[in-house]
Amino acid sequence: MVKGLYTAYTGMINQEHRMDVLTNNLANVNTNGYKKEGATSQSFDSILANKIKDTSEGVHLAKRIGINNPGVKIGEGYTDFSQGPMKTTGNTFDLALTDSGFFAVEFTAKNGESSVKYTRDGNFTLTEEGNLVTQDGDAVLDEDGNPIKIDPLLEAQINTSGQIIQDGKVVATIQVTDFEDYNYLEHYGENYYQPVEGAETKEPLAKVYSGYLETSNVSAVTEMVNMITVQRAYESNQKVITTIDSTLDIAANQLGKL
Numbered sequence: 001m002v003k004g005l006y007t008a009y010t011g012m013i014n015q016e017h018r019m020d021v022l023t024n025n026l027a028n029v030n031t032n033g034y035k036k037e038g039a040t041s042q043s044f045d046s047i048l049a050n051k052i053k054d055t056s057e058g059v060h061l062a063k064r065i066g067i068n069n070p071g072v073k074i075g076e077g078y079t080d081f082s083q084g085p086m087k088t089t090g091n092t093f094d095l096a097l098t099d100s101g102f103f104a105v106e107f108t109a110k111n112g113e114s115s116v117k118y119t120r121d122g123n124f125t126l127t128e129e130g131n132l133v134t135q136d137g138d139a140v141l142d143e144d145g146n147p148i149k150i151d152p153l154l155e156a157q158i159n160t161s162g163q164i165i166q167d168g169k170v171v172a173t174i175q176v177t178d179f180e181d182y183n184y185l186e187h188y189g190e191n192y193y194q195p196v197e198g199a200e201t202k203e204p205l206a207k208v209y210s211g212y213l214e215t216s217n218v219s220a221v222t223e224m225v226n227m228i229t230v231q232r233a234y235e236s237n238q239k240v241i242t243t244i245d246s247t248l249d250i251a252a253n254q255l256g257k258l
Helices: 002-027 220-253
Strands: 037-043 047-051 063-068 072-079 086-088 095-097 102-108 114-119 156-158 163-166 169-173 176-179 185-189 192-195 208-210 212-214
Touching (some): 002 037, 002 072, 002 220, 095 102, 102 192, 156 208
Parallel strands (some): 095 212
Antiparallel strands (some): 037 072, 047 063, 095 208, 102 176, 156 163
């Protein structure tokens, strides 16, 4: 009985975690360059149960009573880095990548520390001073790792190599970085990613397209269907707990009464 309660409880915890991931995906369905996340489930390792301190079958005798599998636990999370749909904006500084790769930006934390983060969100803008920045004001970096600054009074074009051209001259090249294994990237927040120890960069295959934005790769319909599935699974575990609870109530309070 108690094993059943524990198994149903772990199932409810796992479904809660899956629901959190799905709702986060739905909340970012309109976020440029967002990559949907997923959650996996994993069974607890089966354990061999032993009866101990039971003198009815002999002193110091531990008797095997079978294999016990105590339910499900939360597995690893993952990110789907597949390409999202493109939308046309006509804005020169709206940029989209056609393949694997990331834009590099200089992110400044609240404590004033700066670090390089990576994003697929190419919704950039040019300030009055000529600085190319994200919508949050973080500087977009060139291929040498320096913030990009151009003449704001001159018309600019950006080719598929990420080169910014003004007055017929290349004045800056937008940095596009790719990684050998995305398992060494962690989600930082604010639609940014950061590499962890072991991450290795490689030559990017992506081309830069000006006047386009990559939208989220989340399908609202798919996520809603998954949410219904999770909700049904959660309710099933609830019913198991309710049924076992009523059975225990009968065993404890009704059986044996005259």
